[in-house]
Amino acid sequence: MPTLNARDVTLYYETAGSGAPLLLLHGLGSSAQDWQLQVEAFASHYQVITLDMRGHGRSSKPPGPYTIPQFAADLNAFVQALGVAPVHLLGLSLGGMIALQTAVDYPHLLRSLIIVNSYPELTPRTWRERWAWQQRVLIVRLFGMARLGQYLSRRLFPLPEQAELRQIMVARWAQNELRPYLAAMQAVYGWSVTARLGEIRCPTLVIAADQDYTPVVSKEAYTAKIPGARLHVIANSRHATPIDQPELFNRAVLAFLSNLKRFRIADMGVTI
Numbered sequence: 001m002p003t004l005n006a007r008d009v010t011l012y013y014e015t016a017g018s019g020a021p022l023l024l025l026h027g028l029g030s031s032a033q034d035w036q037l038q039v040e041a042f043a044s045h046y047q048v049i050t051l052d053m054r055g056h057g058r059s060s061k062p063p064g065p066y067t068i069p070q071f072a073a074d075l076n077a078f079v080q081a082l083g084v085a086p087v088h089l090l091g092l093s094l095g096g097m098i099a100l101q102t103a104v105d106y107p108h109l110l111r112s113l114i115i116v117n118s119y120p121e122l123t124p125r126t127w128r129e130r131w132a133w134q135q136r137v138l139i140v141r142l143f144g145m146a147r148l149g150q151y152l153s154r155r156l157f158p159l160p161e162q163a164e165l166r167q168i169m170v171a172r173w174a175q176n177e178l179r180p181y182l183a184a185m186q187a188v189y190g191w192s193v194t195a196r197l198g199e200i201r202c203p204t205l206v207i208a209a210d211q212d213y214t215p216v217v218s219k220e221a222y223t224a225k226i227p228g229a230r231l232h233v234i235a236n237s238r239h240a241t242p243i244d245q246p247e248l249f250n251r252a253v254l255a256f257l258s259n260l261k262r263f264r265i266a267d268m269g270v271t272i
Helices: 032-043 070-081 092-105 127-143 145-158 160-173 178-188 194-199 216-223 246-260
Strands: 002-004 010-017 021-025 047-049 085-094 110-116 203-207 228-235
Touching: 002 070, 010 032, 010 070, 021 032, 021 070, 021 092, 032 047, 032 092, 032 246, 047 145, 070 178, 085 092, 092 110, 092 178, 092 194, 127 145, 127 178, 145 160, 203 216, 203 246, 216 228, 228 246
Parallel strands: 021 047, 021 085, 085 110, 110 203, 203 228
Antiparallel strands: 002 010, 010 047
């Protein structure tokens, strides 16, 4: 079982394929397992690296509190120890937040940045937004991770033909430990790098599902703040786009990365 010590945490990771490194960051309560529909497709062109972040999956789960800058620092130590910098960095949801923090704190680590159904801040401002957040916390504290998995699976995969995906999600979600999950949840509450988006200089793609929790227009707004970034919308998809629309998702990622091979990124001094 491949692991690597990064600061005060031991991170589980897997690699596949060869070529320029492409590092995939999972979402809250998830793990490297959820990239199964991507690894084979991407490994035909890149060295694909998946890992379980602090508090998740097969990585260690030190006591909280956790913070997004802390996750980014873990990632920096991991990439440096593995000796694969700079990387193409792709993050989903929580992974996208960590990727954005990494892009502004450790720009030398990145060849390119792909953000999927994520946001540069999570600062609930309305009563409805605050209640949605507290509702998830209450479900976890009162009923446990399995019940939260049931609740979320119905939101992410509501179609009759997605019954198997719901079952897989519930089973995997139940494997989460309560304490580190809540620590990771609290890490994102009130976090923001919105004011620093203009600092990002690597090629950036934002992928948005048309039925994600937040509307496409909000992703258009923050994409416009990242120099040269572009937005790609995937139809008939919810928050877990790599799972509910894997072919469209994989195609969008590979097209973006393939286009980068034609250019030399002067600011980074590397060939993509």
